Amino acid sequence: MSQFINAKNIRKQVLDLAFHYRTAHIGGSLSVVEILVSIFTNFKINKKQINNASRARLLYSKGHACLAYYSALEEFKIIKNLKENFNVDGGDYTSHINHKVDGVEFSTGSLGHALPIACGIATSLKNDKNNAKVICILSDGELNEGSNWEALLYSQHHELSNLLIVIDYNKLQSFGYTNEVINLEPLKSKFESFNLITKQINGHNFEQLNYEISLFISNKNKFPTILICDTIKGKGISFYENKLSSHYRPPNEDEYLKALMEINNAK
Amino acid sequence: MRNNFFNTLFEGFKKNKNIYVLTGDIGYSVLEKFNEFDKNRFINVGISEQNMIGVAAGLAHEDKIVYVYSIGNFPSLRCLEQIRYDVCYHNKNVKIVSVGSGFAYGQLGASHHATEDMAIMRTIPNIIICNPSDSVEARKICHISQEISLPMYIRLNKSNEPIIHKTELENLKIGDIISANNENYDYAIFTTGQISENIYREIIKENRKISLYIFPFLSQINKDKFSKIINSHKKIMTIEESQLNGGFGSFILELISDCRETNKVYKDFKFKRIGINNKFTSKCGSQEYLRKLNISIDFNWFD
Numbered sequence: 001m002s003q004f005i006n007a008k009n010i011r012k013q014v015l016d017l018a019f020h021y022r023t024a025h026i027g028g029s030l031s032v033v034e035i036l037v038s039i040f041t042n043f044k045i046n047k048k049q050i051n052n053a054s055r056a057r058l059l060y061s062k063g064h065a066c067l068a069y070y071s072a073l074e075e076f077k078i079i080k081n082l083k084e085n086f087n088v089d090g091g092d093y094t095s096h097i098n099h100k101v102d103g104v105e106f107s108t109g110s111l112g113h114a115l116p117i118a119c120g121i122a123t124s125l126k127n128d129k130n131n132a133k134v135i136c137i138l139s140d141g142e143l144n145e146g147s148n149w150e151a152l153l154y155s156q157h158h159e160l161s162n163l164l165i166v167i168d169y170n171k172l173q174s175f176g177y178t179n180e181v182i183n184l185e186p187l188k189s190k191f192e193s194f195n196l197i198t199k200q201i202n203g204h205n206f207e208q209l210n211y212e213i214s215l216f217i218s219n220k221n222k223f224p225t226i227l228i229c230d231t232i233k234g235k236g237i238s239f240y241e242n243k244l245s246s247h248y249r250p251p252n253e254d255e256y257l258k259a260l261m262e263i264n265n266a267k
Numbered sequence: 268m269r270n271n272f273f274n275t276l277f278e279g280f281k282k283n284k285n286i287y288v289l290t291g292d293i294g295y296s297v298l299e300k301f302n303e304f305d306k307n308r309f310i311n312v313g314i315s316e317q318n319m320i321g322v323a324a325g326l327a328h329e330d331k332i333v334y335v336y337s338i339g340n341f342p343s344l345r346c347l348e349q350i351r352y353d354v355c356y357h358n359k360n361v362k363i364v365s366v367g368s369g370f371a372y373g374q375l376g377a378s379h380h381a382t383e384d385m386a387i388m389r390t391i392p393n394i395i396i397c398n399p400s401d402s403v404e405a406r407k408i409c410h411i412s413q414e415i416s417l418p419m420y421i422r423l424n425k426s427n428e429p430i431i432h433k434t435e436l437e438n439l440k441i442g443d444i445i446s447a448n449n450e451n452y453d454y455a456i457f458t459t460g461q462i463s464e465n466i467y468r469e470i471i472k473e474n475r476k477i478s479l480y481i482f483p484f485l486s487q488i489n490k491d492k493f494s495k496i497i498n499s500h501k502k503i504m505t506i507e508e509s510q511l512n513g514g515f516g517s518f519i520l521e522l523i524s525d526c527r528e529t530n531k532v533y534k535d536f537k538f539k540r541i542g543i544n545n546k547f548t549s550k551c552g553s554q555e556y557l558r559k560l561n562i563s564i565d566f567n568w569f570d
Binding site: 123 | 310315326328348
């Protein structure tokens with residue numbers, strides 16, 4: 001199946017879950033879809049792999065954007081019956097990702113936690129001469145957290161070349177644009193000054209994502225790689241795109257139908 | 268206590284390739300040998316406690332046994348949420364070792380007074396709280412910590428403290444209560460941590476007929492044994508080098524309440540908590556001085 005179809009299916013599931021369960025964080029879920037699809041496909045994250053020592057370890061720090069992550073797990077056949085199990089009393093599908101669900105290495109939800117954990121995993125793999133890779137997906141807003149910068153310093157000092165950090169840079173955080181809340185710019189040169197192999201790409205473009213990920217997989221670099229992915233919050237649904245409300249408001253029925261049509265018609 | 272703990276850990280570190288030791292840039296003259304033995308498994312993460320706990324959780328995710336080390340409030344309060352969520356919620360095999368319990372670093376000021384850590388830590392599920400009173404307990408706790416795969420908080424005092432236990436505590440288990448003298452007196456003191464040694468010495472010096480019980484653990488107490496002790500004394504005092512709010516005395520009261528519910532505790536007795544009474548101290552002083560200033564122990568209560 002093509003990555004484009006994977007992305008389309010995930011977007012539809014994200015929309016469906018947000019509509020039926022009235023959950024928040026649809027915007028940050030829609031912005032990270034292509035990133036997730038390219039990671040699941042390039043690192044071969046699937047049902048057979050999830051318990052193997054050689055598996056790629058994916059840490060998803062923006063646990064609030066669970067709609068996209070759980071939908072990706074279902075799209076890649078690691079879990080089943082997501083719609084029946086999501087958000088229900090007594091279920092495992094909490095609306096910040098839960099490690100009780102297959103394919104989730106660590107629960108997240110409090111921001112700034114996953115990168116230090118990814119660094120610990122990468123350290124262990126490196127010392128054990130295990131060639132498996134570690135990927136950590138961060139939101140842009142959580143770059144406000146000091147713990148991430150502690151971990152970035154650590155990652156380059158310990159030359160964790162097996163670590164890929166991916167930033168979903170949709171430029172909208174919980175209560176405003178990132179450059180209005182706490183300006184991150186110049187972001188690329190910040191990471192470069194940390195000795196990280198830094199690339200800035202279009203986070204909705206599979207060609208660019210696949211290329212950079214395959215470079216990382218085959219690389220002989222000394223330092224971790226960081227991909228700043230320029231994305232659009234609410235991507236794929238016109239009335240959500242680049243809107244703060246996409247962080248909070250699920251669609252009403254009219255909006256749901258309109259959004260579904262837009263996703264179906266996307267090319 | 269600290270040197271004994273780390274000398275014991277070093278023996279395990281040499282044998283078990285899964286043991287990692289992380290420090291927040293602390294450990295001069297104590298931890299160098301770990302680095303010399305295996306640079307990969309000894310990591311000075313720098314002065315970054317939040318990252319240190321996250322890294323530890325990640326290492327433990329790969330089945331490593333991870334010790335993290337720093338002073339008092341730094342590997343505990345500074346990174347509390349990482350401890351709660353990354354380590355304890357995921358039940359990772361991380362041992363947090365903090366040095367400088369209570370007023371051990373008295374002269375260094377309030378930043379270095381570890382007087383709330385025990386109370387705060389014990390509210391978190393899954394973590395075993397250890398508060399040894401001397402190096403003999405610390406050594407045994409170090410052995411135990413290498414054998415069980417659970418999060419632990421190990422609160423060490425400093426170095427060169429006098430010891431209470433004249434022989435090794437080979438049979439000590441998590442949750443055990445140690446009877447330090449004669450159990451047959453009407454009056455009893457319950458203590459935890461290094462201040463226990465002061466009390467032990469004071470009881471001997473004043474020739475008091477008070478039974479002394481030491482609690483090296485604030486977790487998994489055997490309620491049958493605990494209730495038996497409670498039922499056999501008329502007056503019980505708890506003493507701790509910690510804030511009273513939520514601390515060791517509160518822990519004992521909660522246990523008593525639980526045991527009353529099941530009628531394991533059925534006798535009446537008088538009870539008093541001694542500790543730091545909800546205050547900071549900005550005074551400079553040795554551990555001994557700050558204990559006297561902040562923790563008023565009055566044996567006359569038993570008269």
